[in-house]
Amino acid sequence: MAAGAAPRPARRGGRREGGSNGPRREAAPGLVSVMESVEAVARTLLSFGRLSRGLPFGRAHGLSSRDPLLPLAPRSQENADPQRTAFLLRKQWTLYSVTPLYRFSNAHLRDYARLLSAFIAAEKQKGLAVEVGVELDIKVAVSSLPYLKGSDQDQAAILVQLSSRSPASPKNSEEKLIWSGWFCCVSGDNLSKNVPEDFTCLPLFLVNGAECYTSIVGSWFQKTFDCSFRRLAISPLILSWMAAMWTGCKVDKTASAMELVFSVPCLPQPLDISYAIHPEDAKALWDTVQKTPGEIIQEEVDVFMDCLYSHFHRHFRIHLSATKLVKVSTAIASAHCDGIIKFLQSQYLTGVLMLLTELAISQIE
Amino acid sequence: MDETVAEYIRRTVLKIPRDEIKTMLEKWGLLSETQLQTINFRQIKESISQDVVQLCEENSVDIKQAAVLDIIYNHVYPNKRVWCVYQMKKTGEEAEFFDLTDFKKKFKGRLRSALKNVTINFREYEDNAIWIRIAWGTPYTKPNQYKPSYVVYHSQTPYVFISASVLKSNLPLLCQALVLASNYHDIREMELRSHSLNSLKDIVFKRYSQNFQTHYPRPLQERNVAPKSDLRIIQENRNEKERIERVNREVFGDGPQPKLEFAQYKLETMFKSDPQMDVLDKKEPFRCLVKFSSPHLLESLKSLAPAGMADAPISPLLTCIPQKARNYFKIREKKHFFPESFVSP
Numbered sequence: 228m229a230a231g232a233a234p235r236p237a238r239r240g241g242r243r244e245g246g247s248n249g250p251r252r253e254a255a256p257g258l259v260s261v262m263e264s265v266e267a268v269a270r271t272l273l274s275f276g277r278l279s280r281g282l283p284f285g286r287a288h289g290l291s292s293r294d295p296l297l298p299l300a301p302r303s304q305e306n307a308d309p310q311r312t313a314f315l316l317r318k319q320w321t322l323y324s325v326t327p328l329y330r331f332s333n334a335h336l337r338d339y340a341r342l343l344s345a346f347i348a349a350e351k352q353k354g355l356a357v358e359v360g361v362e363l364d365i366k367v368a369v370s371s372l373p374y375l376k377g378s379d380q381d382q383a384a385i386l387v388q389l390s391s392r393s394p395a396s397p398k399n400s401e402e403k404l405i406w407s408g409w410f411c412c413v414s415g416d417n418l419s420k421n422v423p424e425d426f427t428c429l430p431l432f433l434v435n436g437a438e439c440y441t442s443i444v445g446s447w448f449q450k451t452f453d454c455s456f457r458r459l460a461i462s463p464l465i466l467s468w469m470a471a472m473w474t475g476c477k478v479d480k481t482a483s484a485m486e487l488v489f490s491v492p493c494l495p496q497p498l499d500i501s502y503a504i505h506p507e508d509a510k511a512l513w514d515t516v517q518k519t520p521g522e523i524i525q526e527e528v529d530v531f532m533d534c535l536y537s538h539f540h541r542h543f544r545i546h547l548s549a550t551k552l553v554k555v556s557t558a559i560a561s562a563h564c565d566g567i568i569k570f571l572q573s574q575y576l577t578g579v580l581m582l583l584t585e586l587a588i589s590q591i592e
Numbered sequence: 593m594d595e596t597v598a599e600y601i602r603r604t605v606l607k608i609p610r611d612e613i614k615t616m617l618e619k620w621g622l623l624s625e626t627q628l629q630t631i632n633f634r635q636i637k638e639s640i641s642q643d644v645v646q647l648c649e650e651n652s653v654d655i656k657q658a659a660v661l662d663i664i665y666n667h668v669y670p671n672k673r674v675w676c677v678y679q680m681k682k683t684g685e686e687a688e689f690f691d692l693t694d695f696k697k698k699f700k701g702r703l704r705s706a707l708k709n710v711t712i713n714f715r716e717y718e719d720n721a722i723w724i725r726i727a728w729g730t731p732y733t734k735p736n737q738y739k740p741s742y743v744v745y746h747s748q749t750p751y752v753f754i755s756a757s758v759l760k761s762n763l764p765l766l767c768q769a770l771v772l773a774s775n776y777h778d779i780r781e782m783e784l785r786s787h788s789l790n791s792l793k794d795i796v797f798k799r800y801s802q803n804f805q806t807h808y809p810r811p812l813q814e815r816n817v818a819p820k821s822d823l824r825i826i827q828e829n830r831n832e833k834e835r836i837e838r839v840n841r842e843v844f845g846d847g848p849q850p851k852l853e854f855a856q857y858k859l860e861t862m863f864k865s866d867p868q869m870d871v872l873d874k875k876e877p878f879r880c881l882v883k884f885s886s887p888h889l890l891e892s893l894k895s896l897a898p899a900g901m902a903d904a905p906i907s908p909l910l911t912c913i914p915q916k917a918r919n920y921f922k923i924r925e926k927k928h929f930f931p932e933s934f935v936s937p
Contacts, residue, residue, distance in 0.1 A: 504880050544906050
C-alpha cells in the first residue's frame with residue numbers, strides 16, 4: 228500500500244496561477260475546504276498518470292483553467308437540494324463504468340422508457356426475466372437529474388427506475404420501486420472533451436436492485452447505444468485515499484467511526500479484521516499529517532495509513548499492510564473493493580461522485 | 593390440545609433436519625413406538641410435522657411436554673445460539689453436597705414468585721450438565737415459547753452458560769434465581785461469548801492443551817531427516833521458519849484450539865509515533881475498536897505468524913484468550929513502570 232514508485236506530483240509551482248486564493252463563493256467554509264480537498268485529490272490522483280489519459284502531470288496544466296471551476300463545485304452543491312438527493316443516500320450502489328453512449332438524447336427520455344419497457348416485457352415472454360413464479364407488471368421511468376453534475380460541461384445525470392405492481396392489487400394502488408440505476412458524470416471533462424459529437428459521456432453507472440434487472444437494463448442500453456458496461460473495482464490504494472480524504476471532512480452532526488475492514492482469506496481459517504477509530508481521533512491524526520493546505524499527496528496518505536498500521540502493530544504484532552483492505556467506512560460514505568458505495572451525507576455527494584467518475588473514466592481508457 | 597401448543601410443536605419439528613426427526617422424537621418419548629411407525633419420514637417436512645401434531649393431539653400433549661422437544665433440539669444443535677459465560681461466587685466455604693431436587697425447587701420458586709407466567713423445564717445429561725429452559729411471560733400475557741432462555745449449569749463448577757437470546761429485562765431475575773438455588777452468593781458475567789458451547793466449556797474447564805513457557809530443545813533428529821520434498825526446492829530462511837513454528841507452538845500450545853468466532857478489543861491507549869514523523873502527539877487516548885472474526889478464530893491467529901503476517905511470538909493480547917477465559921477486552925495504557933505494556937481490567 229506504500230507509494231512505491233508512484234511519481235510525486237510537482238504541485239507547488241503550478242497551483243493557483245492567476246494569483247490570490249481564487250474566488251470564493253458564499254458557501255459554508257467547511258464545504259469549500261472539503262470540496263477543495265476532494266478536488267485536490269482527484270487532481271492529484273490524475274497526476275499519477277494512473278488515472279489521467281497518459282499525461283504524467285496532465286491535470287497540473289489544467290490547473291489554472293480549473294480554478295474558475297473550483298467555486299462551481301460548491302455552487303452545484305448549493306443547487307443540490309438535500310431533499311432531492313435524499314433518495315440516493317444510505318443505499319448500497321453497485322458501480323459500473325460505461326463507455327460513451329452513441330446518439331443518446333435527453334429529449335427522448337420518454338421514448339426510451341417505453342422501449343425499455345417493451346424490451347423487459349419481451350424478455351419476460353422469453354422466460355429470461357425476473358424471479359420465478361412472480362408475475363409482475365413492470366413500469367419503467369427514465370428521468371433527468373440536472374442538479375447532479377460537476378461542471379456545466381457535464382451531462383445531466385439520467386435516472387432509470389423500475390417499479391412494479393402485482394396484478395393482484397387494484398389498478399391505482401401504489402407501485403413499489405424494485406430497481407434503480409443512474410448514469411452520471413461529475414467533472415468528467417477529461418473524457419467528454421475528447422469524444423466526438425454524437426457521443427454522450429456518462430461514464431459512471433450506479434445500481435441498486437436485483438441482478439436480473441441490472442442485466443436486462445444493461446443489455447438494452449448496450450444494444451441501443453452501442454456502449455459497454457464493466458464492474459468498477461476499487462483497489463486498496465484508492466480505498467486508502469478515500470479513508471484519508473473522507474476522514475478529513477468536517478461533519479455537522481456526531482460522526483460515525485472511521486472503519487477499515489481487512490480480509491485475510493488465504494489462511495487455513497479465513498480472518499476478518501475490523502479496525503474502527505473514533506472519528507475525532509482519526510481526524511486529529513489526519514490533520515497533523517496533512518500539511519499542505521488544499522491538496523493531498525500520496526505521501527500524506529501513506530503516513531496516515533502507516534500510523535494506523537503501526538498503532539495496530541504495537542498492540543497485536545500483526546502487519547495489517549500484509550492483509551487486504553476491502554472496505555472503508557466513514558461518516559460521509561462507505562466503499563467496498565468490489566465496487567459498492569454508500570453515500571451518507573448529501574453535502575459531500577458531488578465530491579464523492581467526482582472521484583468515482585474519475586475512477587470510471589480511468590477504467591474505460 | 594391447545595392450538596398454540598399444536599403450532600409450537602409443528603414449528604419445532606420443522607426446525608429439525610429431516611434425517612434427525614425420528615431420532616429426536618424417540619428421545620422425546622412422547623409418542624409410542626407404534627405411533628412413530630405410522631409416520632412416513634420420507635415425505636416433506638411440512639407433512640411430517642403435521643403427522644406429528646396429529647399424534648400429539650391423540651396423546652393430549654401439553655406445552656411443558658412440548659418444550660422438552662425444544663431442549664432436545666438445542667442440546668444437539670447448541671451452536672445455533674450465542675452463549676455467554678457467567679461465574680458464580682461463594683463466600684469461601686467447602687463445597688456443599690449438591691441436591692438437584694432442592695435446586696429445582698428453589699429455582700422455580702424464585703422465578704414464580706416474581707412472574708406468574710413462566711414455563712420452566714429441566715433436563716439432566718450425563719456430563720453433570722443441567723439444561724434449563726425458561727419461556728418468559730408477563731403478569732398479563734402467556735409465556736413466549738419462541739424466545740426462551742437457555743441455561744446450562746454444571747453443578748460441580750461455579751460456571752453457568754446462558755444463551756444470549758434472553759429478553760434482557762429478565763436477566764437479573766434469572767441470575768438471582770441461579771444464585772439462590774445453587775447456594776452461591778454472587779454471579780458475574782465473564783467477558784466470554786461464543787456460538788460454540790463446547791469450546792466455552794473447554795476454555796473455562798481448562799480442557800484444552802495449554803501452552804507452557806517451556807524451553808523446547810531443538811530436536812537433533814531434524815538435521816538427519818531425509819528431505820521428503822523435491823530436492824530442487826530450497827528452503828530459504830529455514831532457521832527463521834523453524835523459530836517461528838517453535839515460538840508459535842509455545843504461545844498457542846500444541847493441541848487443537850477452542851473454537852471461538854470473534855474477539856473484540858476496545859483500545860484506549862496513547863498514540864505513539866516516531867518523533868521524526870511529526871504527527872499526532874495528543875495527551876489523550878487514541879480510541880479504537882478492533883474486532884477479529886473467523887469461523888475458527890484461534891486457529892486463524894495461530895496461522896498468521898507462519899504465513900508471515902504477524903511477528904512471532906504474536907501479541908499476548910491474542911494468546912491470552914483461553915487462559916483469561918475472555919474474548920472481550922478493554923485495553924488501557926499501564927501507568928507507571930512499563931509504558932509499553934498494557935493493562936486489561
